[in-house]
Amino acid sequence: MKVVVLGGGIAGLCMGIYLHQHDIDVSVNERQIFSAVGGHAFLMHHDGITVLNELAINSNALLPGKEVHTFMLRDSEGLILNEKTLEDWQCFKRTDLLACLNQLLPAYRLKNNRVFSHFIYETDQIVAAAFSNGEVEYGDVFIGADGANSIVRQQIFGEVKFEPGKVKEVVGIIQHAELAGSLQGRFTKFQQKDQGLSFGLIPTSATEMVWFMQYDPLLADIPEGISSRSSGQYHEQLRQLCLNLLKDFPAEVQEVLKYNDFRTSYIWNTRDFDLLPSFHYQNVVLMGDAAHVALPFTSAGTTNAMLDAKTLSHCMLNYPSLPAAFSAYYQLRADSIKEHVNLGRTLRDSFLDATSTGVIPLISTVIK
Known part of the structure; x- marks a missing residue:
């Protein structure tokens, strides 16, 4: 059996590694050559970390990830x-995780x-x-792992109806040893009490920090032009x-903005779509963002992509036919994705209603 993976991001690389480990002929096809620069960071829960450990079990690869042991929610005055x-949460730079996965998959x-x-x-x-x-790449099975704007999904299922996320997010990264040192192991979030702004x-690392601003674009935004x-x-x-x-946010926030290079920052227009019927x-x-997209408040995107790879590879290796394997894969993942x-x-919605001060914006450990 020859498997052709279309997309060499985190989901596609994980799938390729799993199949290679089980001696399946697999080709992972990516639009660009990986460069260990750019990109930002994300949180990963125990389930994703477990997948990464499984992928690296027979290698000497140094696994990335920085432990995050505390979540602290503060108001816009710092209280x-x-x-x-x-x-069992860690923060990963996207480039570090991609570099690790590239090492685990033979060139x-x-x-x-x-x-x-x-x-x-x-x-x-x-x-x-x-x-x-x-x-052209011939194969027996084709896996669409080409992201939220998936061409594979479009050609197979047609256009999906994206739902506007109603919240935008600015992302950046800075080098600041003093501030990073004072916040080691902590995910700190400042939330304005009466508006959708955080x-x-x-x-x-010991010297580097990723930051983000989530905001209701009705408050202010960059002109459309x-x-x-x-x-x-x-x-x-x-x-x-x-x-x-x-x-009006605290000194730590002003310090980040002072040192940030906005040439490397960008606005992310968040959006999602309903669970596909198959x-x-x-x-x-399909797998990863090609199969499903959730809003960033759950901190679940990367973990879900890696769980897709684990589940899909297991089904393909253990079910008697591809239709049975694909159906099982959907049944195992659909409820959690939904x-x-x-x-x-x-x-x-809680964020936009300014009532989210008691909500921990991380995926619930009861969702598997």
Whole structure:
């Protein structure tokens, strides 16, 4: 059996590693060559960390990740509203995790510079994936792991109805040894009491921190005409947006904004879509953000992508036929995904209603 994975991000790489470990012929196809620069960071729960340990069990790879043992919610004046001990959470830089996964997958399994274009059919059966550079990869199974804007999903299921997230998020990363040192092991979030506005800080190393600002765009936003992330005007407008919205937040927040390079920051327009009725059609199956997207309040996206890889590979290896394997994969993952989508929307609505000061914005450990 030859498996063609379309997308070499976290989900696709995890799937490729699992299949390679079980001697399945697999090709992971990625649109660009990995570069260990850029990108930001995210939180990962025990379930995702377990997958990473399984993938690296027979290697000498140094696993990334920085322990996060405490969540602290403070108001916009700095007063502590809630403090919670976190069990088995870590913060990962996206580039560090991708670098680790790239090491765990043999180079001959990964093919770069391949932007998926379309499927090739023979007698109504998909037999190959064609790429925009003219290359073709034949296979028996095709796995769409090409992200939220999945071309694979679009060609198989048609357009999905994205629901606007109603909340935008600015993300950045800074080097600041003093501030990072004072916040080691803590995810600190400042929440304005009467508006949909918050600011989060998570150390990724002894000297580095990732930060984010979640905001209701009805409060303020960058004018629609300024859309290019590469323009100087965009970066200056973004800086002014953050400074204006966060002007009354504590000194730690002002320090971050002072040292942040806004040329490396961006606005994320959050969105999601309802659970699909199936994750597969014939010999094509979806995983990760191609299969499901939840709002960022759940901190579940990366963990879910890695659990998809574990579950899908297990089903493909242990069920007697592909239809049975794909159906089992959906049954095992659908309820959890639906709960995360609903949880994200609940937390989003609470955030916008400015009543979220008692809510811990992390995935519930009862959701598996």
